[in-house]
Amino acid sequence: MTDTTIDLGWSVERSRDRRTKRWSQFDRDTIDLTVAEMDLPTAEPIAAAVADAVARQAFGYPVPDESSGVPEAASAWLAERHGLAVDPDRIRLLPELMRGVVHAVRQLTRPGSAVVVPTPVYGRFFDAIAVAGRQARQAPMRVQNGRYRLDLDAIGHALADGAGSVLLCHPNNPTGTVTEPEELAGLAALADRHDARVISDEIHAPLRYDTEFTPFAAVSETAAERAITLFSATKAWNFPGLRCGLIAFTNPDDSAVWSALPRAAVGGVTPLGMEATIAAFRQGQPWLREALDFLATNRALVGDRLAGTGIGYVAPEAGYLAWLDLRRFGLADPAGFLREQTGVATTPGSDHGTAGEGFVRLNFATPPDVLADALDRITGALPR
Numbered sequence: 162m163t164d165t166t167i168d169l170g171w172s173v174e175r176s177r178d179r180r181t182k183r184w185s186q187f188d189r190d191t192i193d194l195t196v197a198e199m200d201l202p203t204a205e206p207i208a209a210a211v212a213d214a215v216a217r218q219a220f221g222y223p224v225p226d227e228s229s230g231v232p233e234a235a236s237a238w239l240a241e242r243h244g245l246a247v248d249p250d251r252i253r254l255l256p257e258l259m260r261g262v263v264h265a266v267r268q269l270t271r272p273g274s275a276v277v278v279p280t281p282v283y284g285r286f287f288d289a290i291a292v293a294g295r296q297a298r299q300a301p302m303r304v305q306n307g308r309y310r311l312d313l314d315a316i317g318h319a320l321a322d323g324a325g326s327v328l329l330c331h332p333n334n335p336t337g338t339v340t341e342p343e344e345l346a347g348l349a350a351l352a353d354r355h356d357a358r359v360i361s362d363e364i365h366a367p368l369r370y371d372t373e374f375t376p377f378a379a380v381s382e383t384a385a386e387r388a389i390t391l392f393s394a395t396k397a398w399n400f401p402g403l404r405c406g407l408i409a410f411t412n413p414d415d416s417a418v419w420s421a422l423p424r425a426a427v428g429g430v431t432p433l434g435m436e437a438t439i440a441a442f443r444q445g446q447p448w449l450r451e452a453l454d455f456l457a458t459n460r461a462l463v464g465d466r467l468a469g470t471g472i473g474y475v476a477p478e479a480g481y482l483a484w485l486d487l488r489r490f491g492l493a494d495p496a497g498f499l500r501e502q503t504g505v506a507t508t509p510g511s512d513h514g515t516a517g518e519g520f521v522r523l524n525f526a527t528p529p530d531v532l533a534d535a536l537d538r539i540t541g542a543l544p545r
């Protein structure tokens with residue numbers, strides 16, 4: 162095996178041996194497809210960087226962001242992969258993205274203003290907004306030819322009504338939709354008109370298949386001024402436990418506000434996470450390409466197994482989450498039904514906002530035989 166060949170023999174047992182949340186929540190007969198982590202081995206350069214840090218016993222407090230090397234690696238990667246120019250001194254570290262949402266909402270949006278959230282969306286967005294002490298205003302997306310699109314009218318109304326920001330998930334968890342540049346430009350124009358900010362969580366962006374991706378901040382000068390961008394290597398390269406998120410400021414005024422935040426607010430990044438992040442951005446591309454090949458095969462397997470079953474599924478443009486529409490089966494609690502009747506654990510669609518009622522979210526980044534078993538159990542339990 163070369164450095165860049167993923168071990169496709171990776172198994173659920175090996176994931177269990179990691180003794181992290183994935184595969185630890187239920188009994189052994191349950192196929193747990195809830196936690197958004199991949200059943201894949203860690204990229205060799207990342208494992209090597211972390212092993213080296215462990216050998217050096219790099220267990221102390223982290224060095225300051227600006228001498229960590231992470232902003233430089235992240236800036237080069239954003240420029241090369243996303244076409245987004247952000248100076249390293251405008252990139253800061255965070256232990257996790259949701260901490261960034263909390264403090265961006267608190268510090269960089271109008272005091273007390275509500276936050277507009279296009280839904281369905283990653284459920285922790287609602288927690289973060291609540292922790293920030295603000296109201297979330299859901300703006301359900303519109304479905305057009307299977308694609309979820311921003312409802313700019315609804316967002317505009319909420320902003321006109323006093324909301325001070327929009328929290329965007331781009332690409333979207335759970336639907337896997339990559340929001341198109343015209344929609345992003347429309348959003349930027351609205352934010353400008355209503356003096357609002359757009360916090361764009363772009364953590365899933367490296368995991369896109371063949372869809373073009375434009376960061377919100379890169380769509381126009383107006384967008385850059387309005388944007389606060391959250392990203393990391395942790396999701397795409399599968400090391401969320403190492404705690405290293407990133408925030409990029411394309412509005413120069415924001416960096417000064419952020420710099421004044423105390424360590425109690427945004428501290429908690431680990432030296433191991435920093436090393437892993439540098440390795441991912443500088444040497445992680447071959448692994449990522451192979452991971453995406455693996456995921457693309459599973460993505461197609463979901464489509465094949467669900468064809469003609471009445472379960473709605475549109476293959477995601479990014480990410481490894483399948484957003485399954487079970488509305489036609491009239492189940493009060495689709496995830497609860499699947500868990501009890503089939504032993505497959507999925508995430509309730511309602512966790513993703515009111516627009517998720519009747520749906521479930523399923524992680525397909527698992528060995529194909531496990532995935533096929535789960536899908537057969539699901540389709541077997543639902544009437545044709």
Ligand SMILES: Cc1ncc(COP(=O)(O)O)c(C=O)c1O
Nearest residue numbers: 197257258259283334362364406
């Ligand atoms: C859209 C999105 N943002 C953030 C995260 C994780 O963020 P954090 O760094 O806060 O753990 C996830 C994890 O699934 C996610 O899907």
